[in-house]
Amino acid sequence: MNLDWNNQTRMAAAKEVLVKSLDGLKEVPNLEIALRVYGHQSIVTNTYQDCQDTKLEVPFAPNNIDPIKMKIRGLQAKGATPIARSLEASAADFPDTLARNFIILITDGLESCDNDPCIIARKLRDKGVKVTPFVIGLGMDLSYLDKFECIGSYTDAESKEAFSNVLGNVLNKALQNTSAQINLNTIEGKPLETDVTMFLYEAGTQNLKYTFVHTLNRKGLPDTLFLDPAVKYDLKVNTVPAVSVKNIVIKPHTHNIIPVDAGQGQLKITSLKSPSTAKIETRVIQNSASQTLNVQQLGETQKYLVGTYQLEILTLPRTYKEVKIDQSKLTNIDIVAAGQLTFTSQKVLVGQIFYERNPGQWEWVLDLKENQKTGAWNLQPGSYKLVYREKDQRSSAYTKEKKFNIATLNTTNLTL
Secondary structure (H helix, E strand, C coil): CCCECCCCEHHHHHHHHHHHHHHCCCCCCCCCEEEEEECCCCCCCCCCCCCCCEEEEEEEECCCHHHHHHHHHCCCCCCCCCHHHHHHHHCCCCCCCCCCEEEEEEECCCCCCCCCHHHHHHHHHHCCCCEEEEEEEECCCHHHHHHHHCCCEEEEECCHHHHHHHHHHHHHHHHCCCEEEEEEECCCCCCCCCCCEEEEEECCCCCEEEEEECCECCCCCECCECCCCCCCEEEEECCCCCEEEEEECCCCCCEEEEEEECCEEEEEEECCCCCCCCCCEEEEEECCCCCEEEEEECCCEEEEECEEEEEEECCCCCEEEEEEECCCCEEEEECCCCEEEEEECCCCEEEEEEEEEECCEEEEEEECCCCCCEEEEEECCEEEEEEEEECCCCCHHHCEEEEEEECCCCEEEEEC
């Protein structure tokens, strides 16, 4: 605990956060707190460590937060890390076995004595000791995770700010017995979708109450949230497109599960044969809708809800495709590489280029730029014609046509 942690020792940072957190508990009804400390009385030497160095410094009692704060401020990290013996002793610290009893174990190291915390935790459970342990690891190597999950719910804190957040979350879990999880379900009904922002509004209003990034915990389950049960909620899950659930009721004194149909797959748009400098955007439209859902760049991978979408690929001329997004699968659309058209003329022309999408059906592609005698465009492969006249001619009778074909990665030159 004496290691440096953002210009403080871990001990100093931990004491500061603990004292501040205790101030927020003074008005909580029916709450009693105790403080047990280990490794603070006997100094460790090269030949000796005191594995009995664990002490209940402040026993459980009403209104004892100030004495606990005073004791915390005077603590120093000196000795061993007898986690197992402290855990075993702390189970006997609780005066009421019928209460909701919790242990919050804070450590920055592993057990340093001869006992196994996992064995002690199992023995306590076998004896019917009803204590829920939370373990907070300060700046610890995640490879030690399995050393603590046998004790209880483990969370790591890599910084002072993270410790403050983690401790606040643990206190909420201990103090409340109303909780919720939001299951972002696949089309098979499995809560496996995650990593998307969620907004919880007071139902029927734009009053945003909570914002979360959906998270799966280390067991692969949706993270536990603590929501005020006195409020009804409208949930917006910011998938593409977004999903909404209205008038959610949180039942107090229980764990609420909020299911959301949010099965997703991925779409990637490429043009493998095009030059690396090619920039092609794709307008993604939800089937039967007209509004643009997303504009996706070439080479990007984007998640969408399972379903059918229309793609308007902004090539010249436009390329239209219908695509089906399947659960947890990557759909890849590869755009045919364009060819190039160049033209030169001795005089300024007025004209337009048309694309023969179907036999005999000519689709406008672009207008020739004003007052120019040359031009170059990247066009999709196919049959085209240029309809034009010289700008200084004042009769439609001077209209001319020039048909031409465009092939992938080839250049077609027109001299008019």
